[in-house]
Amino acid sequence: MFKKTQLVAAMMIFSTSVAVSQMKVRDEVPDKYKWNLSDLYASDDTWKAEKDRIQKKIQKTAQYKGKLTQSASTLLEALTLNSKLIKELVRLSSYASMKSDQDTRVTKYAGMKQEMQQLFSEFGALTSFMEPELLTLKEDQLNAFVTKEKGLQTYKFYLTDLLRKRAHRGSEEVEKVLAYSSLMSGNAENIFSTFFNAEFPHAEVELDGKLVKLNSANFNLYRGSENRDVRKTVFEAYFKKLNEFQRTFGAQLYGNINAGLFYTKAQNYNSTLESALDAGNVSTDVYNNLVKNVNTNLGTFHRYLNLRKRMMGVDTLHYYDMYAPLVQQVDLSYTVEEAIDNILKSLKPLGADYVSISNKAFSERWIDMYPNEGKRSGAYSNGSAYDVHPYILMNYNGKYTDMSTLTHELGHTMHSYLTNKKQEFANSDYSIFVAEVASTFNEELLIDYILKQIKDDKTRLAILGNYLEGAKGTLFRQTQFAEFEKMIHERVGKGEALTGEDFDSMYLELTKRYYGHDKNICVVDDYVKSEWSYIPHFYYNFYVYQYATSFTASTALSEKVLKGNDTDRKRYLDFLSAGSTKYPVELLADAGVDMNTAEPFDLTITKINKVIAEMEAILTRLGK
Template identity: 80%
Template sequence: MFCKLGTLFTYIMRKKTQLITTVMLFSTTIAVSQMKVREELPEKYKWDLSHLYATDDVWKTEKERLQQKMKEAASYKGKLTQSANVLLQALELNSSLIKDMARLSSYASMKADQDTRVTKYAGMNQELQQLFSEYGALTSYLEPELLTLKENQLSAFLAKEKALVTYKFYLTDLLRKRAHRGSEEVEKVLAYSSLMSGNAANIYSTFINAEFPYPEVDLNGERVKLNAANFALYRASEDRGVRSKAFATYFGKLNEFQRTFGAQLYGNINAALFATKARNYDSTLKMALDGGNIPTDVFHNLIKNVNGNLKTFHRYLNLRKRMMGVDTLHYYDLYAPLVAKVDLSYTVEEAEENILKSLKPLGTDYIEVSKKAFEERWIDMYPNEGKRSGAYSNGSGYDVHPYILMNYNGKYNDMSTLTHELGHTMHSYLTNKKQHYANSDYSIFVAEVASTLNEELLNDYMLKQIKDDETRLAILGNYLEGAKGTLFRQTQFAEFEYMIHDKVAKGEALTGEDFDTMYLALTKKYYGHDQNICVVDDNVKSEWSYIPHFYYNFYVYQYATSFTASTALSEKVLRGTDADRQKYLNFLASGSTKYPVDLLVDAGVDMNTSEPFDLTIAKINKVMAEMESILSRQGK
């Protein structure tokens, strides 16, 4: 397909990053205190990237072939609207080239993520960025030329050349956004601007993953380097002193680089503002949502609804305080286990068994493909030195299969994260199998539905197996942790993101200190600091500086909207009819054949109404009521 975002590089990178789940956003424990080097890990737990390219040399040869092949695209300049057949040829060539470049990108980026310290693969990624920029400039005439099509002319082309139906949605959507596309010269400048527009995000990623001087601290009598992985581990400690010290040390070190992080984030917002003005949008929010034709009311209503239901969030915080038996709940208590004596630990093999059994409502075909992910090395399972933190699914290798990056550490949250990423993988797999590459992309807005629904199925399955009160409390608590991290926390991030973009758009220069002040005040509001519901210590002001999703521009709100959509859909999958389940599977295979809000309507949920949000709040309160009942029965 043609690049929908103005630059090919941005489009392909979104294909990968739209499916990321990082430790910064979820409470997944992702590492042990002593990581192994990659060579020490069994092969069966490492992904096999040879399915993409047998060797680095094969990758290089393919890149060189594409460098020559892409020159053919220039031959269609000035001819796109001459005939239906010529238009089809140009579209097919462009789609094929982008597909192959996305595969190159998948290989290079995942090789780099295995060990971020290896400069060779960072270099390969940089080579591709230049290639994408060159191709974007080479084909800068495409969309301006297509935008000269009249609606009746397009209809005539579609009637004459039946194969053009593959590109109908793309073409009609492009004409819808006619006011936001420029001349050939403007498009060429925007294509070249990709060489600079991603610099802030690239510098941030390199710094935080490979060069940030993580502090050392004594915890539990052991000298520990408190990197991102170990911070996730020790912030979940049962020892309150360890948690407090881990937060103070880690956030304290982040604060030492407040000015650097502030300059990076401010630069990223300015890059988004440049694109917004160049594309004639009213705001960076409007530009970000317009790609999927999502009304900005969906974003604003989410923030309004969450703020109007903070009492439900505060009920959760009071429940956590009760279960932990503390007089005052602090922010550093929020990742500690709710039920300290229950050891919810699972080997990879146990996790696989539980996950596959939980997927039974989705049918045997869904389960059989999911098995392949484990058996055919689609997953890079364990942490190793230098490996990228967090987890993601990468489905941009269209002709192969998706891949999953994990940092599995044997806890329930890790099992939950694994099925989460498997949901993404199945979404990509089914779409890639059903749709032409031109329609195989899908919006970030729907990306998290499949993943969070998988988590719902796992929770439902585990609760059916477990009758013990303490373990049920732990599983129910895990659901609440997901609600905290996905609905409330992501909406808080979205509101912070809106605030900072709005200020820059009004001409304000923001520094790290400004980000600190806004983030701390907002966090205190969400967590009821002034009502003494949860004390937000001053060091929390630095938390914004290690959230990578702020560099994706209005990405995180979709975690929250997807959570509400998947809650509504999970009820239909678990307790509905076969027709309900089939509608959901059809949704997973729909790709970008419709706008995301319309796809969800077809699946059975309307995001233009408050129903999904209301159902989610009702479920959260129902879970809390059961937990409170168990606690009362236990005399706690």
Template identity: 50%
Template sequence: MKKVSTKLLSLALMLLTVMTSFAQKERSEIEDKYKWNFTDLYESDQAWSAAKDKLAQEMEKVSSYKGQLGTSAASLLNYMQYSEQLMKEGYRLYIYASLKSDVDLRDADNMGRVKEIRQVFIEYGQKASFVTPELAAIPEATMKQFIAEEPKLKIYEMGLMDVYRMKMHTLSELEEAVMAKTGMITGTANAAFSVFSNAEMPRATIMMDGKETELTPASFSVARSSADREMRQEATKVYWDNYLKYEGTFGEMLNGQVKVNVFRAKARNYNSALEAAVKPNNIPVEVYKSLVENVNNNLETFHRYLALKKRMLGVDELVYSDMYAPTVKGVELKYSYEEAQELILTSLKPLGKEYVEVVDKAFNSRWIDVYPNPGKRSGAYSNGGAYDVHPYILMNYTDQYNEVSTLTHELGHTMHSYFSNKTQPFATADYATFVAEVASTFNEVLLNDMMQKKLKDDDLRLSLLMSMLDGFKGTLFRQTQFAEFELAIHEAAEKGTPLTGKVLTQMYGDITRKYYGHDKGVCTVEDNIAVEWAAIPHFYMNFYVYQYSTSFVASQALAAKVLEGDKEATKRYIEFLSSGGSDYPIELLKKAGVDMTSSEPFDKAIEAMNSIMDEIEAILNKKK
């Protein structure tokens, strides 16, 4: 393992380095060290196919457990261990297929494997549809007796007892079988969106660096953050005008996903699609709605940030296409991938030797697929679902500072998965989505704190502080804006409103203009920005985005204690990462030191944001 430097060598020079716009290479042209090693999962596609066929055969045996689950503790244990082995291998199979597909969505063989393993799960779901109703039929007292009699059932206790909390949403065996069969169609909208938006959608072009460039998500990310205002305005106009051409198509896809969510909620006797999304993890609906309300009540703080952006850009009118522009002239926060590694490893030292060593291993053992290539899925993610293997990170790295933040963000997910898989049995290793973004945004806080302490030059500090504010904008305000839109479109669908592309654009535009103070003259939102919803993959993830905001709030509070040198806080945080799904997410966060049912964490986050803005204004006033 390479030694982690204790100093950021030539940091100022790194900050001032001017990089050329990022150009995509064909995947075959990218060095292997920057690409995933799929053999950690399966040696070959043939080995995957053999494992898939074996799993399908094992799944046929599930019917032998029918009518046996409530007969004895031993019978119940036999089924739980059988099911666990199936799921462990099934997740591994699915991850291999989905990762290979994501590096080139144009490859029909890769896409075919995803469909094959999905079909295996769908067929198993139909065969195993008796399980949940049969478990729910076991008297609660009997279940507790079984767990007391058989110590090996203890690791399954939370899941087994949760059956009773969710009993009113459990259907009959026949109804569960029908619901399982709907799996053949319920993923269609998301799959169509992924293929169309990442691989088949015709792209517009603009002139960048003297040559005609296709505006992919990666190249648009570079163009919209250009210091050249004409460049970013042209790129923003061309990019979203192109999406408007396919407004109807994207509308049908998102409408299809919303219909799936509403159908599932109604079929399982939930009051709303929102309740159906949050109740399985025991999250009160009020937590979601309180987040939206709290953010709306603090839009003045967001507008203060926008006013600072306008002041630093020196423009008469701030427009939406200015949102990603560098705010300090002559300073561009850009780094090579190797420089990003050094920054990240240094910033994570407060979390201890093991944490840093595992992150270093991730860099050097091909856990990360680094660069964009034609056909590759856009964005970034970490997938830690292969319990007996390591997590995998997808990146589309383009040398910008926000990509350094994204990388350490995804490494936070990876470390959460690493510690959970290492510490917890498979039954409780998978953590709830509500806490999934805590570790990721926690890492971002550590990175920003380190950078802030290292920089002394006013311009460099201003650039970093604005980058930190951009984090508040992007995670707390923007993701809550998304959450408000997602709630609005589901509520509209539940009332029978047809969600056409034009309706979705109108709804998204209205919410965006409210957040950015369009009618108050704070920031002008160009008309075509209203179609931005069409490019957001998270709207196909069933009320996921609000958790970015809640997790951001939680991580701000937890990281502050660690950065103060509180050893107990650091210990509690590592224990939190190691807890997986061993308790409900609200309770796990309370043990770590933050109560998300109160407004205190949110209030502290807003206080921290205002403190950063105070510092920026002080520097700006000094420079007059």
């Protein structure tokens, strides 16, 4: 009944660099830099015992079958039990998932994740009667129940939202089949994750006289090399290796699209896009307007690309130049301790309590900081365990981008922490649509703080350039991904079969348009066609557009907090504590930004152009 999306409300940052020289064996990493999962369960045996207990307890839900609408007290009992069970199931799942992410090669934890998938499916089947029964409630009956039983107020938003989606819910038998279908629907993503993270035969290249395996970590490191030949070699080898498995990646993604289409048709939606957005009552116009607005403003993106070309001093900009440092010989390295200090100081505009709680994440082992062999790549925050604290997975490598990623994930963590403290579990979830606001807001505060400390032109160029890199990666790149998703889902929705070759062709054409290939702004080499195949977000149907919308929302909100007063700060903190008590667009409106208008997007484009203008002025001043 209640979904816990905080587990996936996480930004996997593929620009996170992981040095070859970093600690590679987990046992060598000091404990203070590893998360403490014993806060969840003392041991694997404890987890197993708790799982067995919950597996028996979920059978109790059957006693409410046929009785949900008989009385307010019975309804409250059933919803309370259901909520408690989901809370425990999510906690179990969080432990298994994070244990597996420590080293994806360990089959024991992969097995525990599979056990949880089966248990969730079993629970879904056992409770499949609930929503069909609840859908027989009339609005006046629901209001009468809430008036009589005050405890139902906790569940009123959920119940009201359920009735709103009445047309997309089926009979008990249909809902039971849909619950059991979850055993299959996640297979494409699971196969992709296992294959790419644990078994993919990454290319090997010779760099500086040594053979380097281009796993995700090393690719992310070397694609940012100052040596252009290294970048070119790394990009070409990495993408060409991906292309060798084009058919496999294509079959996996096509399978995932079909799974989404199955639920779309089974639940009577017009499109997979409508189905995905309806969970948060977000209009498809928000999605389509984002794509339209970005395409209309590709000139701003091309202005950034021309700036990058100027700063790099190259005659022709190539796609493999996108991650190269913009400013040469500027030390933007930070130890973990330096990063923590900068982050905490940057968060002061949000108040002493916010800073104090943030510090707990660093001092009480909420974070798994460094890379190790087999560890999941990227970064995320997992705030799903309601009765515990959130956790952060990092692959910290000491660069400014790593510090920025760390405060990004801390934003997610604080969002989860504050919501969990303020709301009952039933309302502690929050839409992914608003999840990325808290994280990118933190990034805005960090860059504002750092710029106030730095007057040196070259260093300012580097920091301002980092902001533009964030805009490129979050607004333009994620919208490009969103447009690609829309294209492939629409084609499959029309009955077309797509192969890896089809995905290649569509992705390459789209990328060339975004990067101005035909206008000679940035050359997109043909091997870039394979980039789609290693992006995990395409398995989270219509997830990525929310990075872009959140980026525009956080830009608008951070301006209010930095330039405003205590009222603006309170509105923002109230937003972080609101959970799922309202629809996401309404929550953002309460915080001070209206996503149904073009204002947040326009403010963001204005800021991007302002940053570009300052950088162009600095370059002129430096004689470049």
